[in-house]
Amino acid sequence: MLVVRPAGSADFEALMELAVLSGRGFTSLPEDEPTLRSRLALSEASFQAGVAPPEAWYTLMLEDLETGTVEGVAGVKAGVGLKRPFFSFRVVTLAQSSPTLEMRFDHKALVLVNECAGWSEVGSLFLRPEKRKGGAGRLLAQSRYMLIGIEPQRFAEMVLAELRGWFDEDGRCPFWEHVSHKFFRLDFDQADLMSASTDGQFILDLAPRHPIYTELLPEEARDVIGRVHRDGEAARAMLEREGFRYQGLVDLFDAGPTVACPRDDIRTVRDARRLRVKVGEDAYGEEALISTGEVSRFRAVRAPVLIDGETAILGRDAMDALGVGEGEVVRVKA
Structure with a gap:
C-alpha cells in the first residue's frame, strides 16, 4: 500500500x-x-x-x-x-492607436x-x-x-x-x-x-x-x-x-x-468529509482518498471505504497505514 x-x-x-x-x-x-x-x-x-x-x-x-x-x-x-x-512576468496587452492613420495595434508584453x-x-x-x-x-x-x-x-x-x-x-x-x-x-x-x-x-x-x-x-x-x-x-x-x-x-x-x-x-478541500472511523474485517465499499484529521499526524492513503452516516468503515490495513484507531476522526474524499 x-x-x-x-x-x-x-x-x-x-x-x-x-x-x-x-x-x-x-x-x-x-x-x-x-x-x-x-x-x-x-x-x-x-x-x-x-x-x-x-x-x-x-x-x-x-x-x-x-x-x-x-x-x-x-x-x-x-x-x-x-x-x-x-516575482513573475504578467502577460499583458498594450494597445496603441493612431487617429491619423485610423489604426489600432495590440501588443503582447511581459511585465515584472x-x-x-x-x-x-x-x-x-x-x-x-x-x-x-x-x-x-x-x-x-x-x-x-x-x-x-x-x-x-x-x-x-x-x-x-x-x-x-x-x-x-x-x-x-x-x-x-x-x-x-x-x-x-x-x-x-x-x-x-x-x-x-x-x-x-x-x-x-x-x-x-x-x-x-x-x-x-x-x-x-x-x-x-x-x-x-x-x-x-x-x-x-x-x-x-x-x-x-x-x-x-x-x-x-x-x-x-x-x-x-x-x-x-x-x-x-471543499468536498472531503470529516467522519469517525470504524474497523471492518474485510475490504469495504468504493475506493476513496482518506487522510487523518490532524496536521501533526498527517497521513493519506487510497483505500476501500464504506460510508454509513457519519461513520467511515475501513479495513485494518488502511487503518494501520493511517495510524488511526476506532472512533478517531478521518477525512474522506470519494
Whole structure:
C-alpha cells in the first residue's frame, strides 16, 4: 500500500535522489544538500507547529509500505513572498492607436510583477518515472489538499501552483536563452539553484524593470510563453480538475504558467468529509482518498471505504497505514 506522510530528516538520501531524477528546471528540488536538509528541518517544525503558520513549508513523501521505498515528493508552502519577493512576468496587452492613420495595434508584453505575496503554494510534485501510472500521482497531488483542508486557517485564501516551463529534447530552455539570460548572465542551472537556495536578492537586483514586447522576441521564445513541460501535462490536468486556472502569470526563468484557485473552492478541500472511523474485517465499499484529521499526524492513503452516516468503515490495513484507531476522526474524499 502507498501512503503519503510527513518528511523527516531520515528522508534526506531519498529526497536527494528524487532531486537528481527531477532534472533541469525543477526549481523546488535543487541538487543542493544544505537546501534540502534545511527544507526537511523546516517541514518537521511546520508539522509540529514550531514555526509561525505563514512561514510553514510542509514536505510530503509518498512511501511504498511493502518495500519502504520513497516513490515521490510534494509540498505545500503556507505563504510565498513574505520574506523575499515572489516575482513573475504578467502577460499583458498594450494597445496603441493612431487617429491619423485610423489604426489600432495590440501588443503582447511581459511585465515584472509581485502579485502573489501572501498566497499559499502547492508544488514540488515529483514521482519516480516508473510510478507515474496507477493513481500514485493522483494520491500524492490530492494529499496536499487534504492537508490544507484539515486546518484551512493555516493557509492563505488563494493557493497557486507554478508549472515547469518548456525545455527541448536537448535540455535547452528557449525562453531562458533568448530572454532571461540577457538580464541574469548566468547559466540556467546556476540561476535556478540560486533561486531555490538564496534570498533571491539577485532577482530583485537584475530582473527587467520595463515591459518586454513579445513581438521583438524570436519565435521559439514566443511560442513557449505559458507552455508546460512535457512531464508537467499530467500535473496541470490534475490541477485543473481541482479548479485551478491559468492566471496570465509566467515564471521569470522558463516562462512556465502559474495557475491558482481560491482555497475553499479547491474540489478536494471543499468536498472531503470529516467522519469517525470504524474497523471492518474485510475490504469495504468504493475506493476513496482518506487522510487523518490532524496536521501533526498527517497521513493519506487510497483505500476501500464504506460510508454509513457519519461513520467511515475501513479495513485494518488502511487503518494501520493511517495510524488511526476506532472512533478517531478521518477525512474522506470519494
